[in-house]
Amino acid sequence: MRKTIQILGLSAVLMAGVITPVEAASAFCPTNYVCMWEDAGYRGTRYVAVPGVKGFHDIDGWDGDNEISSVINRSQCTARLHSDDDYSWPYWWVYKNQSVPDLKSLKTMDGDIANDDVESFQLLYC
Numbered sequence: 001m002r003k004t005i006q007i008l009g010l011s012a013v014l015m016a017g018v019i020t021p022v023e024a025a026s027a028f029c030p031t032n033y034v035c036m037w038e039d040a041g042y043r044g045t046r047y048v049a050v051p052g053v054k055g056f057h058d059i060d061g062w063d064g065d066n067e068i069s070s071v072i073n074r075s076q077c078t079a080r081l082h083s084d085d086d087y088s089w090p091y092w093w094v095y096k097n098q099s100v101p102d103l104k105s106l107k108t109m110d111g112d113i114a115n116d117d118v119e120s121f122q123l124l125y126c
């Protein structure tokens with residue numbers, strides 16, 4: 001908790017009890033953006049921060065591919081996270097205004113786990 005507060009630089013606000021840590025993390029994902037982090041809990045490098053506009057997005061091969069571990073979708077789009085660069089199966093859904101603090105919890109019906117596997121994504125239905 002202390003580490004999170006220091007990273008976010010919002011200790012005064014948090015101590016005042018105005019917003020929760022999760023809300024503080026989302027402050028670093030602008031409204032109407034989709035953001036993805038290297039580590040669970042919206043920590044580590046934020047590899048992805050893109051406006052919520054319908055379309056295809058590649059995640060950088062060096063900075064992000066097979067490393068994403070948490071996602072905040074503050075857009076009005078549904079995000080479909082793909083396990084490869086070619087937007088193919090398997091993939092996972094993160095709905096609008098949904099946050100996933102640990103992609104280990106995001107699985108396909110076949111049991112494929114999203115953590116450290118996502119390489120591209122689409123924004124749909126917006």
Ligand SMILES: [Ca+2]
Pocket residue numbers: 058059060061065084085119120
């Ligand atoms: Ca990629």
Ligand SMILES: [Ca+2]
Pocket residue numbers: 037038039040066067068069116
């Ligand atoms: Ca990771």
Ligand SMILES: [Ca+2]
Pocket residue numbers: 066083084116117118119
């Ligand atoms: Ca992959």
